[in-house]
Amino acid sequence: MAALRVAxxxxxxxVGDLSGNAALIRRWTADAAGRGAHVVxxxxxxxxGYPVEDLVLRSGFVQASRGALDRLASDLAADGLGETVAVIxxxxxxxxxxxxxxxxxxxxxxxxxxxxRGQVVARYAKHHLPNYGVFxxxxxxxxxxxxxxxxxxxxxxxxxxCEDL
Numbered sequence: 001m002a003a004l005r006v007a008x009x010x011x012x013x014x015v016g017d018l019s020g021n022a023a024l025i026r027r028w029t030a031d032a033a034g035r036g037a038h039v040v041x042x043x044x045x046x047x048x049g050y051p052v053e054d055l056v057l058r059s060g061f062v063q064a065s066r067g068a069l070d071r072l073a074s075d076l077a078a079d080g081l082g083e084t085v086a087v088i089x090x091x092x093x094x095x096x097x098x099x100x101x102x103x104x105x106x107x108x109x110x111x112x113x114x115x116x117r118g119q120v121v122a123r124y125a126k127h128h129l130p131n132y133g134v135f136x137x138x139x140x141x142x143x144x145x146x147x148x149x150x151x152x153x154x155x156x157x158x159x160x161x162c163e164d165l
Contacts, residue, residue: 014049039084046088066093087115094142110125126162128163
């Protein structure tokens with residue numbers, strides 16, 4: 001049976017600080033790799049900070065999140081960490097080419113990306129959006145509806161965010 005060593009990075013990202021949060025992710029990925037982890041999982045919306053609330057309504061911030069994720073993937077590889085898989089929460093946008101009932105094209109997504117060897121190799125959008133207490137995700141995001149499974153170090157791993165578990 002294959003073994004998978006997972007690191008859980010319990011970090012405190014700052015809402016809106018994409019470059020600072022990316023640096024935080026780089027440091028914690030280096031630490032996890034140094035301790036023998038095959039994969040390091042970061043919190044929901046770690047790259048953007050959470051909760052992002054009205055920032056999701058700024059198309060420039062969504063684009064900045066996507067760009068920061070791509071740069072982060074390249075930077076991790078440049079840091080010599082390309083073989084360590086990182087699962088990173090970030091803000092994404094539904095594809096423009098495929099509007100569906102209840103999911104307009106270009107709507108914000110609460111997402112996670114799998115980064116490996118300098119690339120974003122898989123993406124996942126949160127399915128169950130809470131709407132109680134301080135959480136008002138149903139107002140800001142559209143739900144995902146696809147299951148993402150990746151093979152890491154010989155083990156099939158399905159992605160989930162928060163209440164999707």
